[in-house]
Amino acid sequence: MRLSTLFLRTLREDPADAELPGHKLLVRAGYIRRAAPGVYTWLPLGLKVLRKVEAIVREEMDAIGGQELSFPALLPREPYEATNRWTEYGDNLFRLQDRKGVDMLLGPTHEEMFTLAVKDMFSSYKELPLTLYQIQTKYRDEARPRAGLLRGREFIMKDSYSFDVDDAGLEAAYQRHRAAYVKIFDRLGFDYVIVYADSGAMGGSASEEFLAVSPVGEDTFVRCEASGYAANVEAVVVPQAAPVDASSTPAARVEDTPDSPTIQTLVDQANAMHPRADGREWTAADTLKNVVVMLTHPDGTKEPLAIGLPGDRDVDDKRLEAQVAPAEWAPFEEEDFAAYPMLAKGYIGPGVLGLEKASKIRYLLDPSVAEGSAWVTGADEHGKHVFDLVLGRDFTADGTIQAAEIREGDPSPDGAGPLTLARGIEMGHIFQLGRKYAEALDLKVLDENGKLVTVTMGSYGVGVSRAVAAVAEATHDEIGLCWPRALSPADVHVVATGKDQDVFDYAEGLVAELETSGLEAIYDDRPKVSPGVKFKDAELLGVPTIVVVGRGLADGTVEIKDRRSGERREVPVGQVVDEVLAEVRAEARLAEVAHAAPQAEATQGEAGSVTDPA
Ligand code: ATP
Ligand code: MG
Secondary structure, eight states, X not given: OBTTTSSOXXXXXXXXXXXXXXXXXXXXXXXXXXXXXXEEEEOHHHHHHHHHHHHHHHHHHHHTTOEEOOOOSEEESHHHHHTTHHHHTGGGSEEEEOTTOOEEEEOSOOHHHHXXXXXXXXXXXXXXXXXXXXXXXXXXXXXXXXXXXXBOSEEEEEEEEEEESSHHHHHHHHHHHHHHHHHHHHHHTOOEEEEEOOOGGGOXXXXXXXXXXXXXXXXXXXXXXXXXXXXXXGGOOOOOOOOOOOTTSOOOEEEEOTTOOSHHHHHHHHHHHSOOTTSOOOOGGXXXXXXXXXXXXXXXOEEEEEEEEETTXXXXXXXXXXXXXXXXXXXXXXXXXXXXXXOOTTOOXXXXXXXXXXTOOEXXXXXXXXXXOEEEEEEEXXXXXXXXXEBTTTBOOSEEOOOBOXXXXXXXXXXXXXOEEEEEEEEEEEEEEETHHHHHHTOEEEOTTSOEEEOEEEEEEEEHHHHHHHHHHHHOBTTXXXXXXXXXXXXXXXXXXXXXXHHHHHHHHHHHHHHXXXXXXXXXXXXXXXXXXXXXXXXXXXXXXXXXXXXXXXXXXXXXXXXXXXXXXXXXXXXXXXXXXXXXXXXXXXXXXXXXXXXXXXOTTOBOOOOOOO
8 A cells, every 4th residue: 555546635624524533533544535424435544444343243253153145235115014114213214216116225224134034045943043144234314423434324234143943042142142242342452341231122132232431422331330230321220119108198288389490499499488397408309300202103193201200310311212212202392382281381290190181191200209209299380389299199100111310329220239320332232132023024934843933033233334433433542543453454554754765765675575474564655745744644544553764774774663652663674574573463462362262251241351452
């Protein structure tokens, strides 16, 4: 890869539409280019990195017996109709029609196609278990494409699917994938955790995510030090609070609380006008907040939903999103309030929601609201609240919902201790789908007794293009990209500086020798570019080893610089190839040792063994 001819143009300026530093650098360093929002072109260097990620994923999938194939991205509507995903995917699906007006789609994920292929080709338990995979382009019309490759509308995913006759087979396939994912993410050099995940719209039961720990992640996860429990906040199940005795709680009464439409103003008014008998102050935790949102179901129908939760907590957007999926939710707007005049904005209470159900609105409570507990809550009239309203005695609800925010220090659902919170990027997702798709598409095989049984399936994804972005995000520094050796587009970046022909002649020979030794080299052979610009470009491109051929050549030395540590050293010309080779091999060996080490039974919340790039 000679920079005089390589299809590359580095940019001095940050692209206007990039928020995250890794994304800016991938564009500035000429790895990717935006084609449309959430749609990117892979330039030669970017494609090299992508191929390395793919190779790692492919090796580990092959190692667990996965068979690679490739489905089209352009798909017929019918299979997605049969599983209801044509509707459930809603606006996220790219839909199109062919010239005859036949509906088609661009595949967001391929459960249907894999299920049908197995149905077409296999018919006996003897042909199972089976694991199939592809590394392929997916399309999702994401509401918020973000940070370039991190959340694209076109992106590359490894998706695999396991097919088994029974639950034990599925469990074994799931564990094989889990172990393969541990190896994949170890090799990619991530600091990651494995967390319980919400199975969401896909259906099915057991499900875990591999999250790259990162402050820029869109997912929040919790961990309990004491037990090792770790979960995406979307999947945290807050236990139902035990009932409390309400026999001595006074009767509910409506009180004036003028100008108290928010929790804070309510608490102030309650303390000023209706102090507690026991002398303690009212706090936000004594109030029951009722939040109304508008759901839009995949078929377009709208439905209001009310959520009752302690006033010291907010509804967590993503937890709610996971709970209502495949429906989407939005805050109640002025026109929604106009359509439901019995809802007194700022004073909504269980009166209209939960008791007389005058509103006909579905009303769900946070599980921390105990049967028998007493609350200060809206009286469904402006300027009025009701005190000592007791769940079970004075009001009821239609059920519970896991939508309240989870906070640092909250008790772990397993009772083992407090939770800590951090952010992560979802890199992989494994789940036991069960028989949902096989049932919908009628995938059955004959069992040992000649009886037809429905096949049970697992589905497993890795964000391949997202991994490129996540690694860039995790490893870059102020001056440029900083690739771990396993993903770098080249092993070494040779810079020839100055005008001296000897320098270029030597560098030329060095590059040839490096390549003969099996290394990939980028060679900055540009004749009229200043050393300063060349150094800057080398730092920006982020290849781990930089060799500078320049003035020192007269004294028989060149400089080898470690991009990641910044360390530099002078090396006699005759030893350069050996030194670079030794470096590459040492890291490869380290990776191999880590790779070959027997995996301890991976547990929840276990952080990945980080192959520290520094
Ligand atoms: P997210 O919650 O981030 O939207 P998801 O749960 O919808 O992801 P899956 O359907 O589980 O994603 O897809 C498998 C993997 O594909 C994810 O773990 C992620 O790494 C990757 N992925 C999903 N959506 C995108 C996207 N829009 N751009 C890039 N990678 C993606
Ligand atoms: Mg997922």
